[in-house]
């Protein structure tokens with residue numbers, strides 16, 4: 001079997017049906033049968049990779065059904081006692097259960113998840129997928145339906161309601177996205193902010209231009225603009241910005257302060273100066289009062305390129321960093337989820353001594369094939385076909401041979417993850433979509449400014 005055939009057959013085998021219709025894909029199908037209970041669910045974020053593959057092949061029904069099922073599940077959610085229901089929350093995952101001869105769907109809103117983490121990114125992925133479904137399938141009716149319009153408004157009202165801060169970013173708890181464990185990623189993690197930007201862009205297309213929607217649409221446009229300026233200004237790091245931070249003054253009060261978050265230069269980690277090439281840059285992992293997380297997180301940076309959050313030159317510098325630091329950021333099996341790993345005391349304090357997240361494993365500097373398509377897409381979008389091809393080729397060799405592991409361990413990603421599932425569906429789907437994008441076209445901006453596949457003209 002070729003890698004393509006093997007990935008395709010895994011994806012097909014992973015499809016979940018409800019009432020005889022395909023509605024999603026399970027997270028993993030480990031042949032040992034030892035797959036952890038929660039991986040039998042369809043995760044919203046994992047399904048995004050499957051959806052990209054299905055849509056690119058004209059198989060739109062499964063995506064449509066998924067979007068509808070997730071929306072219906074969100075309508076059935078109950079608030080915890082003593083809470084007023086936030087109507088815009090989406091489940092992290094769901095599964096079809098058969099009980100007493102009846103078929104039902106059971107959702108997890110973080111109330112069953114390990115560590116009881118809140119899946120903020122599900123809300124954003126749902127909006128992004130709805131937009132992608134609309135533009136790929138040409139079906140504008142689904143999102144125009146009353147129930148979808150109402151859900152989109154509920155989401156926006158929740159996301160844009162006033163919190164305790166005045167920043168345009170979203171304040172979230174630890175583990176609110178792909179890194180769904182304690183990893184010091186609370187506050188304003190980059191990935192969530194970039195998904196938020198993408199979701200706000202999607203809303204432009206999705207919300208009908210009606211008097212009822214007018215105010216919320218205007219707010220979404222303003223929030224998107226201020227979020228983008230904020231990310232470009234405060235999350236961006238290159239050598240010249242590092243020099244500024246290195247010489248920052250502290251304890252500045254008032255509107256004219258330069259070091260607005262009161263970041264102490266002493267917090268710049270030792271590895272950074274040597275590691276950051278002069279002509280490259282990236283978006284840092286997190287910003288908040290007295291805090292800049294200098295770690296490099298792949299998904300946030302690559303999606304920022306794909307969604308046009310960063311300037312073109314910044315996008316080139318991010319991909320340039322991949323080229324310059326290929327061994328550390330791509331390694332043997334694409335792609336490092338973050339760099340560098342937390343070690344020693346930092347690992348103990350920030351992960352809560354989590355053995356799954358020891359240095360250079362899993363979320364803590366492990367390598368995730370599911371991220372491959374975002375690197376391939378981002379590299380192509382700045383005309384670096386050479387790098388896209390290189391990543392794809394490396395993945396092709398490793399992933400099919402190793403039976404689509406969830407993640408790899410080690411500084412260079414040469415070891416199959418100690419506790420990783422095999423037959424992890426988004427590893428296969430991520431590869432399939434990367435392959436499709438590389439051979440069939442480019443990821444270009446859609447009307448909303450988010451990614452869309454533009455078929456290559458054969459000549």
Ligand code: GLC
Pocket residue numbers: 027039043045046177178179180
């Ligand atoms: C792990 C990952 C999460 C993923 C889930 C299912 O919990 O951290 O991102 O959605 O597995 O694959």
